[in-house]
Amino acid sequence: QKEVEQDPGPLSVPEGAIVSLNCTYSNSAFQYFMWYRQYSRKGPELLMYTYSSGNKEDGRFTAQVDKSSKYISLFIRDSQPSDSATYLCAMSPIQGAQKLVFGQGTRLTINP
């Protein structure tokens, strides 16, 4: 079993929809949780960064962590075609740890 599980999709939704992306993990030592966005033929870029449980909001994006369930989510409100990309969750047990553990990535398409 992988340490981090993420549904690879693909996920296709209409423009304006609310998107929910999720990851589950097995290592209870993970404390730092990240979401990366990767456009086609580009490297991943950090989108959201959260510590421990709780919510964090940044514009149309909300990251949610539930450590008791070992479950993290990324919500995208008012989705736009420019949000079409692969979204990767990543986590580590300590801040700035050298080895991030990534999920498989979910390929998301927002249809105009």
Added chain:
Amino acid sequence: GAGVSQSPSNKVTEKGKDVELRCDPISGHTALYWYRQSLGQGLEFLIYFQGNSAPDKSGLPSDRFSAERTGGSVSTLTIQRTQQEDSAVYLCASSAQRGGGETQYFGPGTRLLVL
């Protein structure tokens, strides 16, 4: 400012040949990482360099893989006697060692195809 750059962007090679992949990190970043991303898979950690410390090679899949970082800046990942299963995107990232945490900034990757 310049981000992380990698070269070549694409590489096609024959099975059994050696390849070298290059990474130029962001200027001033002391930490450098190599990851491998296979089709439909997440990123797999390969190796980590931090300053002058010994690298963390725990992610290298076999002794055919090696990496070096010269002068604390540019890094080269070498794959000897390439196999078809080595085909993947090889991503490099760098980060600044600060007390407040390290965001990893990724390059665009080198797409390696072993025929």
